[in-house]
Amino acid sequence: MTETLALPTDDTDPFGPEALEDPAELHATLREAGPVVYLTRYGVYAVARYKHVRAALVDWQDFQSAAGVGLSNFRYERPWRAPSLLLEADPPHHDAPRRVLSGILGPRALRRLREQWFAVADELVGRVLAEPEFDAVPALAEAFPLRVFPDAVGIGREGRENLLPYGDFAFNAFGPGNDLVNRAAPDVPRLSRWVDRQCAREALAADGFGARIWAAADRGDITPDQAPLVVRSLLTAGVDTTVHGLAAVLYAFATNPGQWQRLRERPALTRAAFDEAVRWQSPVQTFFRTATTDTRIGGTTIPGGGKILMFLGAANRDPRRWDRPDEFDLDRDPSGQVGFGMGLHQCVGQHVARLEAEALLTALAHRVTRFELTGPPRRHHNNTLRAWESLPMRARVA
Template identity: 40%
Template sequence: MPEAPPRSDIPVSDVDLFADDARVDPYPIYAELRDMGPVVHMARHGHYALPRYADVRAALMDWRTFSSAKSVFVDEETNANLEGITLCSDPPDHTMMRSVLGRPLRPDRMREITPTIEAEADRVVERVVAAGRFDAATELAEHLPMAVVSTLVGLGEEHRTKMLEWAAAIWDVQGPRNERFLDAGPSVGEFLDFAANDAVPGKIDPDGWAAHLYEAADRGEIPREKCPVMMLDYVTPSLDTTILGITSMVALFARNPDQWDLLRSDRSLIPHAINESLRVETSVPQFTRVLTDDHEIDGVALPKGSRVALLYGSANRDERKYPDPDRFDITRKPSDHLAFGRGEHVCVGMHLARLEMSALLERLADRVARFEIVDAKPMLNNGLRGYERLEVSVS
């Protein structure tokens, strides 16, 4: 779809939100974009962006106008190839696929797996705290998604070590055709080949979530050809986003020991601490939408067919919504943050993510008085933001 020329009254930014420095620290850039106006034309990649909370939330709640059917990434060729997957669809197709995907992720099903999550949380926290020094990304945050969730998906033990590589690559193609995008191509192709040829009945756990997709297809609930690409919906959101969320949460408490003291003295703050950490450090900073009609956003008119980036990471730090937004404050109770999205496309796995984060926080609060950051390496990925490595010591 050709991009409509930018209107002369809309501010233009030539910043590249996918450049290395912007992936490491996008927040000064987000502040500039919010100050520029409710809509900014991003000249590097030819789309518009919404940097303010109210506008992003309104867009998320209006899927008929802000459509996902033309995909939600940046590169138009990639967008064309992904049309029709769960993330890149609208009702009724989206409703059909989401109803099947979401069954094992409903709150009642989460209660069934809670004992398993808690037992694994006990094991990993006891181990890393006993060590005294550990990588919160690889030794702590990865454990529950990899030990529990990958098993529940049921794709096979021999493929578990590949799942993180595949998931990161899939997120990398969310961006423009930069070096990371191009480097990710072979891994994405490998995953799609695996999904089509190996993640099929007879080769996967018959009780796993992946097998349930094919069972739903056999019942006529979804087209069978949708099953391989729907694997994306279990592999990508259940791994990297949760791992990054847990790691960033540890970093925030390390840098804000007063907040850790608050949580240790009042465990009822755990749900609010999770929301606040997701608000302050949003693992998925943006997705795009396409306007299905001419539309006005806070007084700014955009034409039908415009691709618009919804900047979740910016919206969650909008001073118009959250006083002193860069401050990490677990008494803030920001249950209305946008890290999980909102509306029709709200994250289907958010209950699972909260369960994993809560289980770890409970146990860390029992055993750790202080976190100290020894070394940190930011993740560079076109679709994700957080830490690749976060080495901490505990006392």
Template identity: 45%
Template sequence: MSFSQATLIEGHKPISPASGIPAWDIDPYDVEILKDPNAYYAELRALGEVVYIPRYSILTVGRFETTRKVFSDHENFLSSRGVGLNDFKLEDPWRPPSIILEVDQPDHTRTRKVMSRALSPKVAKGFADLFHETADALVDRLLGQGSIEAVADLAEAFPTTVFPKAVGMKDVNPRYLVDYGAMVFNAVGPDNQLRRDAMSHAGEIVPWINAACARDRLTKDGLGALVYASADDGTLSEDEAGMLVRSFLSAGVDTTVTGIGNALWCLSQNPDQWDALKRDPSLIRATFEEVLRYTSPVHTFGRTAGQATEIAGFPVEEGTKVTCVLGAANMDPDKWGDPEKFRIDRKPVGHIAFGAGIHGCVGQNIARAELEAVLGALIKKVDRIEPAGDAVWRPSNAIRALDKLPINLIPN
């Protein structure tokens, strides 16, 4: 496809990149790239610190230091104008913007404090028994089957069981919870078939999510009640509290499903690392961090230049959309040395799979607690995790997730 044939995305202004920024005639949202992105990541890094993609009239970064700097620079690169390709200053989003993810200072501080209290390490520790008991029971049941499809049987089954209980939801529909996350994350990309397919369910899922997160449909002892308490003390309005509770579901289910599935894939593909983990279960946390670095569950998020600024010395116009390819940054050999190797002894401090700066993932304590419970149950009960067929990756405009993962769980 030539540049002259490119169809620029509606919803943000076209840009004229600064001299010296290489142009790359590629569609980063092509299904084949999304299924197997490592070659795209490598070429993006090889082209330079910042690359212009004419098809969408965006700048893109993928080298670690530059990506981390742009992603964490909340003063110059805004989230309030959308973390996808559409600029909310120019076009209304499909839903009200998230008041924690798609907001800037000073409003971000107010809502971040509420979510940080609700999702603190102390609160996450309080769910330990629920997480571990559920993981033990689920793994016991799956061991009776031997061969499982790990995405549906484990990666989706565990979060959609424990997370609604943690939130305090009285109404639970596992399929809607997973599909809602797919809607939210595919919506940050272009209006391609992936986005259209995901959004086709909005008419039934969104009203259900809104109703299930209302105060009267929540218990008084879950995360949702903690958020609504901030409406009682005047920190939030009632509507804002409801939006924050819904953000639990948009960001707290799909990414955890992805993290569990990706962990199982990594360990089934690297039996020596599974053996090392069984020998030393204290490496559970390091294993999860390496899974995050190695597979980057959120592969791409965007920012908008809120004023004339620069990236790596190149001038950037106000209103420029910049996509930060976290997956490419987390595979940068200049940062990691041997990024193509999955090593649980790496302790990859500084990876940006959970974001960076003030917009770092507020729910990471819960996500880590869930993953540690699942891996802990597997370590106790499973001798080997063996591939039982080819893994199938699920293309998404923002998430690097598996669609199918057939494996055999060999008991101790």
């Protein structure tokens, strides 16, 4: 006999200013309420415990992405742009684009960029540290990805300032049509036109990620119609997420100076430090799935077509999975954190983000003995991202 649990409900707005500023209280409430909570404000089912978030992420058969990974249900609503072939598709449509991009962005393929990115990071850090105080968000967390990643994709220098607001809108659009969406909407047609132009074969340098995607189309690995959409996926999700991941790890070390000393003593910890910061702050806070049929989670039946809101940030601090989850700790093994997703749709660019973090942290560790916040950090609200506006800092230089 299958036990059916009473379904708890909650009227809190997870996309409201209070929750976006500090979601910890909401996350704890949802985790303790039960395996599934019905969010009455939006008519969706929420999962916040690690066990159930991870299970929903890996089970693409029962929890599809093709109906949209945001609140909008593509079964009934038209998306604001052509769906992503990586995020918003399931097998078999997802397979070929994913296979192509995994090869282009895999650890082995990225080795050729390592020396160059470390040199760029060293130059940038030297320039930033020439000033006694700086804002780590624009000076480091934004500046470094906006330099190396578009270069690697193969787009030109002109117009790169469009990448952050375009990505910011794309992640906002996964949530409801609130003020965050409405304020940016008038500029979206212009931003979209610019991004679309960068995805064309003729706009891309001959030796970048973008050209390799088009070469895959020439080989027949993907179609010519798919190629620009795969390039667009890089430009949409490849900057903002890394920016806020880098800001998270810089914030972690500014508020945990003992952990920074450990990293300086053991430089091999740089990648683990980035993963721990992703677990601790979860730059990507939420994603949705849609139940393909009536499907059970922890004693609750999700009806076919029902939207499931997965709280990745809550799962990454679930005390059922993590010891002392609210602490940033380099002694922790952060593997298993769901900040990059999990399963078939796990972030295909995570190795790129880790290499960027390794390069930047290595350059900083060579020079900086201690970070200190010189003012209150400010959050940037986004419906999907745990984002930063400002991190005013002073760096003590060796």
